[in-house]
Amino acid sequence: MITTRKTNKRQLILEEAAKLFKQKGFSGTSMRDLAGEVGIEAASMYNHIKSKDEILELICFRVSSTYISQLAEIEATEAPFVEKIKSLIRLHIRLMIEDGAAVSVANHDWKYLPEPALTEFKDARKQYEKGFAALIEQGIAAGEFQPVNVSVALFTILSAVRWVELWYRPGRELSAEELEANIVTMLLTGLEKK
Amino acid sequence: MITTRKTNKRQLILEEAAKLFKQKGFSGTSMRDLAGEVGIEAASMYNHIKSKDEILELICFRVSSTYISQLAEIEATEAPFVEKIKSLIRLHIRLMIEDGAAVSVANHDWKYLPEPALTEFKDARKQYEKGFAALIEQGIAAGEFQPVNVSVALFTILSAVRWVELWYRPGRELSAEELEANIVTMLLTGLEKK
């Protein structure tokens, strides 16, 4: 191994932390729990990370910056708004499947962020929601969408996509692609048959 | 005051606990925090409740039994499946608005239930989901709904309705009725204009 030496333990800590935080919550997870999962004493972790809070910050901001940069990419494309919204839905599902633990933590445990980070995170989320909402609004103006309340549409989509974290396990009856297709159908054409 | 004497403190504790648990999570809330909110010392609370865990159980099971009994009522009515599903969606929204703190706790902190209660709660939830899913399935069979994957439809609806807890505050731009109408539209007829 060449560079398996430095920050790999740090990475391992972050991964195990995400899993544990998702499972038992941030407050419900002790540094000794986490250390046990990593295969180390609690004290030894402080050779790799500054504090428990820092772990949470790293997880949350990695997720939020991923979402924000991906949103920017989608905004920049030339496509009908229907397609942009579909891309965003697929983005959420994909991230949830690929990095479910971290996304869960960013969704649920952000409230435990210590104060400078807390406002920063909330601002980032608000910025993301604003960009998402703008796409819906423009889609309505362009006549592609029904004239539904924008906030309702936005949060319905954002939430509808969250349950994947609770439900999806690889090797489920549905593949990731089928899952995406089904959710997109639900959200864009609705449950009812016309 | 006539009967302001007995179990009213207990009720107050449960209400404040629901608010605090929603705000800071079960593990993140200390008995001293809660006692402060109630206006009492932590030790004094043990005159009214058995333990912190008991508080959580009382909150969670009150919510779950409400859902289950209401589902039974709706199942018993004579109405198209579209209407039954709409009623369920409205039920979720109404409960979230009227008793948001408790519902949030039942949604997020149930995992901290101590063991006999934990399985009991999960079973109750599974029972509710099964009943809900059956209505969707029958609606598809009756040709009222699109042939979407039942689990996807179920969890999309259940989740889509949860964000109300994060978003709704009385005196918001939308009234409860408008909120219900918008969410029902989103879920049943979809965002896209045909």
Place this chain on the structure above:
DNA sequence: AATTTCCGCAAACGAATGTTTGTTAGTCTG
């Protein structure tokens, strides 16, 4: 009026929390 019950408090309990300290091997670098 006497007595029991209710409900609050201060103090303390042991256990668990996040983190610091001092130390000790091993490994890289000059």
Place this chain on the structure above:
DNA sequence: CAGACTAACAAACATTCGTTTGCGGAAATT
């Protein structure tokens, strides 16, 4: 080979946790 760095550990830190105990006074019951 000497010195510096890395990363692990055990022990201890102060604090906070949920909860128990013992006690006092007010209110309800007899």
